[in-house]
Amino acid sequence: MDFREIIADKYRDILVNYLKDQSEQSLYSSQKFSRKSIEHMISPEEIISIHKQLIVDLFPDMQPEIAHSFDILLEVMVGYGFALREHQNLKHIQQELRSEMEIAANVQKTLLGTSIPNIDCLDIGAISVPAKHMNGDYHHFVQDENNSVSIAIADVIGKGLPAALCMSMIKYAMDSLPENRMNPKDVLENLNRVVEQNVDLTMFITMFYGIYDTEKHVFSYASAGHEPCLFYNAESAEFTELPAKGLLLGIEKKTKYRQYERTVDVGDMIILMSDGVTECRTEDGFIERESLLELIKKFIHLDAQDIVTSVYKELEKMQDLQLRDDFTLIIFKRKV
Amino acid sequence: MYKGGSSMNISIDVKENEKLVEVKVSGEIDAYTAPKLRENLFPLAEKEGVQMVVNLSDVSYMDSTGLGVFVGVFKNVRANNGEFKIIGLSDRLKRLFEITGLADIIDINTQIEGGVQ
Known part of the structure; x- marks a missing residue:
């Protein structure tokens, strides 16, 4: 199973559980899931695409318009996914700058000792x-x-x-x-x-x-x-x-x-x-x-x-x- | 958005009348707001023979970065044969100009016309 399939599987469990009981517990597991998926650089549009596929599989008799509506949501989320990747890049650059500053601070300490x-x-x-x-x-x-x-x-x-x-x-x-x-x-x-x-x-x-x-x-x-x-x-x-x-x-x-x-x-x-x-x-x-x-x-x-x-x-x-x-x-x- | 220790509160009001330039600054002048002050004042200081009066009576806080901007403006004005005055200094700010010796080279003692607003 590739990584995307594992993610889709996990998402499926959470969704199915929630549709059954609407419990706090399922909501909580979805929060945990989102932390994990951000960590693994899964974009928001990917999650929506997984969601759409699941809904279509689970409810084959659903009105097709509902399934189509996810395409719009997905397109809108592409922009958010882009912002997320940019944010992650900046975080990386910031870390680099920080360690450079730490080195400079040490040089200064020695210099001005x-x-x-x-x-x-x-x-x-x-x-x-x-x-x-x-x-x-x-x-x-x-x-x-x-x-x-x-x-x-x-x-x-x-x-x-x-x-x-x-x-x-x-x-x-x-x-x-x-x-x-x-x-x-x-x-x-x-x-x-x-x-x-x-x-x-x-x-x-x-x-x-x-x-x-x-x-x-x-x-x-x-x-x-x-x-x-x-x-x-x-x-x-x-x-x-x-x-x-x-x-x-x-x-x-x-x-x-x-x-x-x-x-x-x-x-x-x-x-x-x-x-x-x-x-x-x-x-x-x-x-x-x-x-x-x-x-x-x-x-x-x-x-x-x-x-x-x-x-x-x-x-x-x-x-x-x-x-x-x-x-x-x-x-x-x-x-x- | 970066949120530092400063509230980024500054407003700069400029009135120009030929060579006379009156600037009223309100708010806080620190490392975050000083660049804005600099951008506003430097071009004005470069006019030949400019007579610049900066009113700081509504400035609640200024640190040494702010002082640096005024030093720069003063040097520019002087290089362009102009005059530079600062009015409306609180006792705290006056002390800053006195400690740094700037009070001896920058005119800070002119009274505001018509008293304090």
């Missing part, structure tokens, strides 16, 4: 989670022999593949900067020139660059339109925004950036983030900076890494586990 420096006087925590496969947020730590740690955090407008490609450019531009320690403002001015020449009109990048001097405990930084960083003063137990003004990267070639400094005492924290953190949206509106502060306060007794992870988990819960934007949160806490 950075590890948290291990320094006696600092407790550092970092988390970066993409909204989709690819991350448009970037952060990179560098520890140099002069006892300083630098941190770059950047956010490419938009998300997904275009943002990720742009991020790779930033990564290479950063790698090609001179080895010796550079001032944050010089880093931004250099990168701005690279970005300005290489991006589309509507593309831009925000970036924050800071260097922590582990001997003087001074944090020097500059910002290119980046979400303001927060400073936690342990003595007064208060949060303030770290003042920083500066134009986005990639807008004007000759942009000059201003550099700021902040002295850090024991217990103080510097909190850096991407706008995915403050643009989190819940059912009731945005997550205000206030509620972000509340969350940080709630976990403030933990290690820096546990703070960022716990804040992320809470925000994720508040948004029903759906990130709208890439999310990066980094904390520097002075230990001694």
Whole structure:
């Protein structure tokens, strides 16, 4: 028996049973049947042709017009069969694209990989989670022999593949900067020139660059339109925004950036983030900076890494586990 | 039909009077609606000496993709010796322009004539 005959046989059983008793059970078996036949790519018009043949066999004395009417139904269903095949093709293509994206995401992970420096006087925590496969947020730590740690955090407008490609450019531009320690403002001015020449009109990048001097405990930084960083003063137990003004990267070639400094005492924290953190949206509106502060306060007794992870988990819960934007949160806490 | 996080709600109303182009945007500007905004505004920005005023007082949400469109429009207008203004920014949106430093190069402080509608 060929496959079509098996299908026709099965259909016959269901139909005959139903004509006999009109039970729920028979209806249910027809639902099961349709799942199977879709799986085996049986088109709707084929089912109708089987149906017609069965009806003609079962009721030889039927009015011929009723049998003919199935021809019309069959012709109409041809279009639906075509749509079904198209849908199945697209599903296949989608699967291919998805696996390609997964490979690309892995390449990106390797490319942008950075590890948290291990320094006696600092407790550092970092988390970066993409909204989709690819991350448009970037952060990179560098520890140099002069006892300083630098941190770059950047956010490419938009998300997904275009943002990720742009991020790779930033990564290479950063790698090609001179080895010796550079001032944050010089880093931004250099990168701005690279970005300005290489991006589309509507593309831009925000970036924050800071260097922590582990001997003087001074944090020097500059910002290119980046979400303001927060400073936690342990003595007064208060949060303030770290003042920083500066134009986005990639807008004007000759942009000059201003550099700021902040002295850090024991217990103080510097909190850096991407706008995915403050643009989190819940059912009731945005997550205000206030509620972000509340969350940080709630976990403030933990290690820096546990703070960022716990804040992320809470925000994720508040948004029903759906990130709208890439999310990066980094904390520097002075230990001694 | 793709159903993303966005409701795809945006409407763009354009009034052109010689060089003066007034644009009123309503709804949400995000990754899904930004392409439509871009398609509508870019050709207008290419007119020599255009004076474009974009009213965002009915925009309930805008993310960085929207900001990108306005940056692009601004660059185009400037390249064509025109003027570009954004009016009707909510405090939240104003903050976005201030953080990004765009408030220093794009005029966002002109009051809406006749007050807020």
